[in-house]
Amino acid sequence: MAKEIFMPKLSSTMEVGTLLQWFKNEGDSVEVGDPLFEIMTDKINIEVESYEEGILLKKYFAEEDEIPINHVIGYIGEAGEHIPEAPPGESVAAVQDILSDSRQPAMHDLEEIEISETTTINETGDTGNENSQSEKIRATPAARRVAKEHNIVLSEVPGTGPKGRIHQKDVGDFLQSAPKATPLAKKVAGAERIDLHTINGSGPQGKIYRADVEKMRQPSTASETGGRRMKMEGIRKVVAERMLQSKTTAPHVTLTTEVDMSEAIHLRKQLLGTIEKQTGFRLSYTEIVLKAVAACLKRHRNLNVSLEGNEIIFHEEINLGIAVAVENGLLVPVVKEADQKGLSDLTAECKRLGTAARNSNLKPQEMSGGTFTISNLGMYAIDAFTPVINQPESAILGVGRINEKPVGRNGAIELRPMMVLSLSFDHRVIDGAPAAAFLTNLKEVLEQPFKLLV
Amino acid sequence: MDGLRELTYLEAVREAMSQEMRENEDVFILGEDIGVYGGAFGVTRGMIEEFGPERIRNTPISEAAISGTAVGAALTGMRPILELQFSDFITIAMDNMVNQAAKIRYMYGGKGKVPMVLRTPAGSGTGAAAQHSQSLEAWMAHVPGLKVVQPSTAYDAKGLLKAAIDDDNPVIFYEHKLCYKTKSDVPEEQYSIPLGKANIKREGRDVTIVATAIMVHKALEAAEELEKSGISVEIIDPRTLVPLDTETIIGSVKKTSRLVVVHEAVKRGGFGGEIASIIAESEAFDYLDAPIKRLGGKAVPIPYNPDLEKAAVPGVDDIVLAVKEVLNRS
Numbered sequence: 066m067a068k069e070i071f072m073p074k075l076s077s078t079m080e081v082g083t084l085l086q087w088f089k090n091e092g093d094s095v096e097v098g099d100p101l102f103e104i105m106t107d108k109i110n111i112e113v114e115s116y117e118e119g120i121l122l123k124k125y126f127a128e129e130d131e132i133p134i135n136h137v138i139g140y141i142g143e144a145g146e147h148i149p150e151a152p153p154g155e156s157v158a159a160v161q162d163i164l165s166d167s168r169q170p171a172m173h174d175l176e177e178i179e180i181s182e183t184t185t186i187n188e189t190g191d192t193g194n195e196n197s198q199s200e201k202i203r204a205t206p207a208a209r210r211v212a213k214e215h216n217i218v219l220s221e222v223p224g225t226g227p228k229g230r231i232h233q234k235d236v237g238d239f240l241q242s243a244p245k246a247t248p249l250a251k252k253v254a255g256a257e258r259i260d261l262h263t264i265n266g267s268g269p270q271g272k273i274y275r276a277d278v279e280k281m282r283q284p285s286t287a288s289e290t291g292g293r294r295m296k297m298e299g300i301r302k303v304v305a306e307r308m309l310q311s312k313t314t315a316p317h318v319t320l321t322t323e324v325d326m327s328e329a330i331h332l333r334k335q336l337l338g339t340i341e342k343q344t345g346f347r348l349s350y351t352e353i354v355l356k357a358v359a360a361c362l363k364r365h366r367n368l369n370v371s372l373e374g375n376e377i378i379f380h381e382e383i384n385l386g387i388a389v390a391v392e393n394g395l396l397v398p399v400v401k402e403a404d405q406k407g408l409s410d411l412t413a414e415c416k417r418l419g420t421a422a423r424n425s426n427l428k429p430q431e432m433s434g435g436t437f438t439i440s441n442l443g444m445y446a447i448d449a450f451t452p453v454i455n456q457p458e459s460a461i462l463g464v465g466r467i468n469e470k471p472v473g474r475n476g477a478i479e480l481r482p483m484m485v486l487s488l489s490f491d492h493r494v495i496d497g498a499p500a501a502a503f504l505t506n507l508k509e510v511l512e513q514p515f516k517l518l519v
Numbered sequence: 520m521d522g523l524r525e526l527t528y529l530e531a532v533r534e535a536m537s538q539e540m541r542e543n544e545d546v547f548i549l550g551e552d553i554g555v556y557g558g559a560f561g562v563t564r565g566m567i568e569e570f571g572p573e574r575i576r577n578t579p580i581s582e583a584a585i586s587g588t589a590v591g592a593a594l595t596g597m598r599p600i601l602e603l604q605f606s607d608f609i610t611i612a613m614d615n616m617v618n619q620a621a622k623i624r625y626m627y628g629g630k631g632k633v634p635m636v637l638r639t640p641a642g643s644g645t646g647a648a649a650q651h652s653q654s655l656e657a658w659m660a661h662v663p664g665l666k667v668v669q670p671s672t673a674y675d676a677k678g679l680l681k682a683a684i685d686d687d688n689p690v691i692f693y694e695h696k697l698c699y700k701t702k703s704d705v706p707e708e709q710y711s712i713p714l715g716k717a718n719i720k721r722e723g724r725d726v727t728i729v730a731t732a733i734m735v736h737k738a739l740e741a742a743e744e745l746e747k748s749g750i751s752v753e754i755i756d757p758r759t760l761v762p763l764d765t766e767t768i769i770g771s772v773k774k775t776s777r778l779v780v781v782h783e784a785v786k787r788g789g790f791g792g793e794i795a796s797i798i799a800e801s802e803a804f805d806y807l808d809a810p811i812k813r814l815g816g817k818a819v820p821i822p823y824n825p826d827l828e829k830a831a832v833p834g835v836d837d838i839v840l841a842v843k844e845v846l847n848r849s
Contacts, residue, residue, distance in 0.1 A: 207805065207806050232847070233776065
């Protein structure tokens with residue numbers, strides 16, 4: 066009998082899914098684990114794999130259609146089988162599945178289905194290892210409880226207790242280490258002797274599909290030359306994901322300008338003592354740039370924006386993020402309402418946030434709510450660079466070193482302390498002219514800091 | 520009056536009785552050689568001088584007579600405390616305790632009551648051999664109508680004895696011979712520790728030890744030892760077997776996921792089996808991460824030879840080993 070393909074419920078809040086694309090055509094043969102179609106939910110995009118093998122007999126919906134959860138999308142079966150002409154609506158199988166699991170209906174998601182799938186395969190597929198399968202599993206009550214809570218099949222957990230008894234800690238360790246993978250991906254990885262741990266899954270929560278395993282099969286230069294390997298995790302992973310997302314979603318444009326910092330240097334010298342007496346910290350160029358940026362953003366509201374969905378949010382507050390290099394990554398603590406603060410307060414706050422970032426002491430609220438970011442590489446021999454926008458913000462300012470350069474002034478060449486500012490902005494939200502106007506204004510303020518008083 | 524001093528367990532038991540007898544005319548003690556001689560272990564020494572032979576009554580050598588007298592006196596409104604020289608001799612008092620004391624209040628629909636305390640030293644360790652060294656508390660705990668108390672410290676002994684005397688039901692009050700010389704801070708004034716309230720003698724994370732009487736002290740020693748290996752032991756002293764504070768024990772096992780029960784009484788048919796069963800039946804079951812371990816005396820009469828006597832009951836090393844076993848670290 067033909068098997069239903071239905072819209073899976075992927076999260077407790079999901080009501081409908083949008084069909085983005087079909088990977089198979091009617092009449093194509095389908096294997097278990099083959100990607101059938103891609104859907105978009107309120108949270109994620111995901112490829113849905115087939116749980117059945119056979120021929121794709123029917124596709125009831127086209128790309129861009131919105132389909133309620135559990136509604137039948139198509140059928141897989143043998144050629145010539147009878148199937149309804151019109152979409153039959155809600156899947157009987159899926160609904161029954163939910164009813165039988167009324168204990169925790171919200172939990173009924175794709176994962177659970179897949180786990181029961183895994184069990185079935187374990188019971189029937191693995192004929193070579195029948196003995197260990199049929200034997201009862203030694204596990205403590207606590208281990209069983211935790212395994213049940215996390216839908217773990219105990220037979221997959223290695224027990225460290227006497228006679229292989231599985232303890233709570235073993236389940237915990239398994240939970241930590243076990244990569245989520247589809248049955249087919251596991252099978253392929255097993256056949257190819259590829260350790261699932263080394264594969265980066267492309268599915269939700271790093272779930273591994275067959276395609277991910279196959280990618281690993283192709284020899285890469287890195288694996289041939291050896292070299293130290295470090296798992297992408299923690300802050301490194303977050304930075305990686307955010308950078309990739311920013312670079313791939315926001316069309317970056319970077320404008321640069323050179324600023325004569327003579328007056329700013331003069332200003333700093335004059336304020337250095339006063340601020341050090343007040344705060345115990347030395348005023349640095351970061352704070353002077355910060356102050357100038359805050360003042361300019363106030364006049365150029367169209368740079369203090371975020372893109373959310375299809376709306377542009379013009380932020381009331383000017384909250385400036387400062388990129389801080391930390392071990393193994395990058396953190397961006399946020400100075401809230403920077404336009405309301407004087408150089409003394411900004412100095413104290415920047416120093417405190419910088420220290421907290423390096424000591425991993427930042428509170429979540431100190432890293433959120435930014436509307437614009439400043440990245441200062443002035444301590445290195447860097448003149449200009451193309452900073453990556455810190456989303457959901459739409460612009461970022463890169464600050465280079467102050468370096469004496471020959472500059473033409475009044476018909477003569479003079480050596481002046483010059484600094485390059487690099488402004489990257491998201492061209493979806495901000496156009497070139499307003500960005501240029503902002504940067505010009507910023508240059509003016511830094512060259513003539515008394516303009517801050519205006 | 521409210522000062523703390525260090526008292527021995529033996530002195531604490533005596534003080535509990537003396538203070539109550541000064542307050543309450545109905546309380547008197549009866550037993551063998553408890554007068555001028557001061558009892559087999561000296562618990563009542565000096566009391567006859569204060570309270571006289573009417574209230575510190577020497578009896579013939581007959582546990583049946585002592586217990587029968589006590590049940591009768593209790594029924595007439597007195598609150599007798601009877602002392603048995605060795606808890607082994609409870610066998611002779613058994614009919615009066617089990618068939619009379621434990622049943623009368625129930626069978627007469629509450630019209631009569633039996634407010635009496637049977638105090639008696641138990642346990643091995645004094646070279647008193649097989650007939651004077653047993654721990655038979657599980658027998659008494661089995662009988663509905665009797666309460667069973669097993670204090671391990673001087674502080675607990677004084678407070679629990681006060682509660683036992685105040686109780687309108689017969690209470691079997693086991694004093695461990697090796698506990699008599701242990702000391703702890705004891706308040707001068709009278710106080711009562713409710714029967715059925717366990718005490719956490721030491722807080723820990725990794726394993727729960729439920730220990731009674733002298734085994735509480737051995738478990739504490741073992742815990743010190745285990746701490747050096749980074750193992751954090753929680754020790755619970757139920758203090759009273761009947762009524763039993765199951766809530767505290769279950770709560771602790773839920774926290775630590777592991778249980779070792781240790782008592783001196785013979786393991787077979789011992790009260791440890793009851794505690795293990797309670798855990799197996801309770802909500803703590805789903806939290807157990809190792810089989811429950813019971814430590815108890817060997818199924819032999821207590822030997823006279825001092826080395827064998829020690830070997831017949833659980834020691835500190837046995838407890839250390841058992842804990843490591845449930846943690847898979849042996």
